Amino acid sequence: xxxxxxxxxxxxxxxxxxxxxxxxxxxxxxxxxxxxxxxxxxxxxxxxxxxxxxxxxxxxxxxxxxxxxxxxxxxxxxxxxxxxxxxxxxxxxxxxxxxxxxxxxxxxxxxxxxxxxxxx
Numbered sequence: 001x002x003x004x005x006x007x008x009x010x011x012x013x014x015x016x017x018x019x020x021x022x023x024x025x026x027x028x029x030x031x032x033x034x035x036x037x038x039x040x041x042x043x044x045x046x047x048x049x050x051x052x053x054x055x056x057x058x059x060x061x062x063x064x065x066x067x068x069x070x071x072x073x074x075x076x077x078x079x080x081x082x083x084x085x086x087x088x089x090x091x092x093x094x095x096x097x098x099x100x101x102x103x104x105x106x107x108x109x110x111x112x113x114x115x116x117x118x119x120x
Contacts, residue, residue, distance in 0.1 A: 001016065009044055010048045010049075010051040011055075013038070013044075013048070013049065021061065021072060021076050021077055021080055022081065022084065028074045028075070028077070029071060031068075032069065034069055035049045035050050053070055057070075059083075061080065
């Protein structure tokens with residue numbers, strides 16, 4: 001994994017795990033790789049991995065099972081879909097609309113571009 005300097009590594013790792021849950025690579029009840037394994041695989045500090053995992057716990061997406069590791073909670077994927085949808089609507093759509101205004105792109109042009117990208 002290539003880390004960028006735009007945000008802390010623990011956040012990038014958290015986002016990677018979120019993407020894996022959303023895609024179904026990690027399903028309900030699946031264990032996450034151990035902190036030591038992730039730290040070794042990505043050559044990062046174990047505290048960084050622990051911080052990413054703790055944020056996933058705080059988001060109620062995974063749970064820590066004493067002596068067993070971290071596991072994806074039931075409905076984590078559905079919860080993430082709802083969270084990401086809300087984030088898209090509240091943050092990304094307004095940014096898109098602002099950019100459209102800056103470039104003079106009409107709604108009709110955007111819809112046509114979206115349809116073309118979807119192959120319709």
